[in-house]
Amino acid sequence: MGAIAAATLGVTAPLTAVHAAPISLNTQMFVEHVTTDINGRARRVLRAADRLSPGDTLVVVVNWRNRADRAMSGIAVTNAIPGRLRIDPADPAMLVSVDGGANWGRLDQLWLPTPLGGTRRATAEDVTHIRWPMPGTIAPGQGGRIAYRATVR
Template identity: 30%
Template sequence: MSKIGAILIEAVIVVGILAAGVTAAQAAPAAPLQPAVQADDPQANVKIESKVLVERTEQDTAGQTVVKLYTPSDVKVTPGDKLIFVNSYRNTGSTSVTGFVVNNPVHTAVTFINVSEDWALISVDGGQNFGKLTDLSVTEAADENAELKSTIITRAAQPSDVTHIRWTFAKAIAAGASGELRFSAVVK
């Protein structure tokens, strides 16, 4: 098999993993930060549906550049492709929900680019601490050389360091209200 064929197959597997990872993560991210949501808790009425879209820049029939979104099953996904992760939420209950938090891990097969909502917080340490990217730092070994492993440096966090995104709703989600939370990443 050619190297390009192997990369394409790997990319398809990555997108499958990403889609499965987002789907499997739906229950946990949609839950408040309490150990469990009780069935009679209004927060249990906020439902989350997640999807992944592939963003492509193309030429239309008039020669104009347009941005189109595709599902991963409609196009071949390759390293370097931009993915849009969408978490759609809806309060299916009859009362407002306050204090709602959505946590979304960023899969290791992608590199975080940005988050659409300016009120979202991110983590660069596996979801232990959250903040704005500009306020976070990463501590790491200065060199891969075994002799220098004891040299530790702290540097400003970069988008490639992002491991999780957290949206904490400052306002109540009204009964019947819905919306979307988005972030983008690039396939490694």
């Protein structure tokens, strides 16, 4: 799994959430293989991400749970993206950052400066962090799952 897996598995809640709430996170990473069955239909198979190669499609699953004895609100799950991964920003609830987590938005809303003083639209290759704000109040013991895809560069 190497450095990519170690960095990808470093999913954390934002600093304020870490101090405010005991939210447990468990991350799993799989390589997605697409094969064709006997009837010509595509079959998706997930395998453990033991070895990663350029072009591999990863499915990263983040399981979260409120371990506190009280409800929590204002929680977000944030994940730094290793440089060798390109995320698929298809999830409309996913916010992305292209500047190390300083600013957040949908990918089509973000711009970056160019070396000659202009700006350009950010692309999936520019994403440094992803974040999912948790909706409403999270009850004690409540949990859920977030998943996203990424491609190994």
